[in-house]
Amino acid sequence: MLEQAAVDEILEILAQLYPNPTTELEHETPFQLLIATILSAQCTDQRVNIITRKLFADHPTVESLEQLSIQEIESYIRTAGLWQTKAKNIKRTCEILIDNYNGEVPRTREELMKLPGVGRKTANVVLANAFNVPAFPVDTHVHRVANRLGLAASSNPNQTEEQLTALIPEEYWKDAHHWLILHGRRVCSARKPNCEECPLAHLCQTAFTHQ
Structure with a gap:
């Protein structure tokens, strides 16, 4: 697991990469x-x-x-x-x-x-x-990216959620959920993550090990 300073740096970088994140599921209600x-x-x-x-x-x-x-x-x-x-x-x-x-x-x-x-x-x-209720949804992208980075060390999504909510301040839960999803879709893919171009590689616990 990462030190808090590294966690803070990861969140700062993700916030810059994916400003104003929101769900990509279209809805009005x-x-x-x-x-x-x-x-x-x-x-x-x-x-x-x-x-x-x-x-x-x-x-x-x-x-x-x-x-x-x-x-x-x-x-x-x-x-x-x-x-x-x-x-x-x-x-x-x-x-x-x-x-x-x-x-x-x-x-x-x-x-x-x-x-x-x-x-x-x-x-x-x-x-x-x-409803803007504090919650940290963990899908396959969040689970994968969080464990690769070292934000979590878990084999199942519920434990990953517990570890992320203990590590990340509540006010960042909603955005951090979206940041990890977007990073998983655009950079840290399941089969071949693009570590060479990942701005988190210097902080990642598993960078360049999935090539």
Whole structure:
């Protein structure tokens, strides 16, 4: 694990590289972000955005989307991974939101994780990006980059989240989540990270070991 001075320098560099970061999932409401995040499992944000542009144009609200059958939802999301399971989860989530939450998206992790298809990462994405609740979502990019850099030393995302939230001040959680995602997509890729051009290489615990 890194010393705090190195952690601070990493955060400063990432902030300069990726100013004003935000989720790349297109949405206008917390409900739309929830559905987009459910769809994003094993699916790129770009693909999700293609799907939701049509889906949300036709059915922007929970009440409208809930009226669709599972088969009709499938017809919109068929190009997403695990689309059959996701269609069932989206349908049931809409029903639960209407029946139990007056059509509103709950604002606690515990309540969000009761919804079908919503795990800890999805709940944290909604909390941080829709409600500005302090949360640190850990997806595959965050998990990979954090462990390569030495910000975490863990084999599973939940432990990585615990270590990151202990190491990084709460006011940086939302931005740091996005910084690590963007760095993972643009520089620190899974198979062949671009260590030669990475401005964090001099601080990274595993630089040039994945070539």
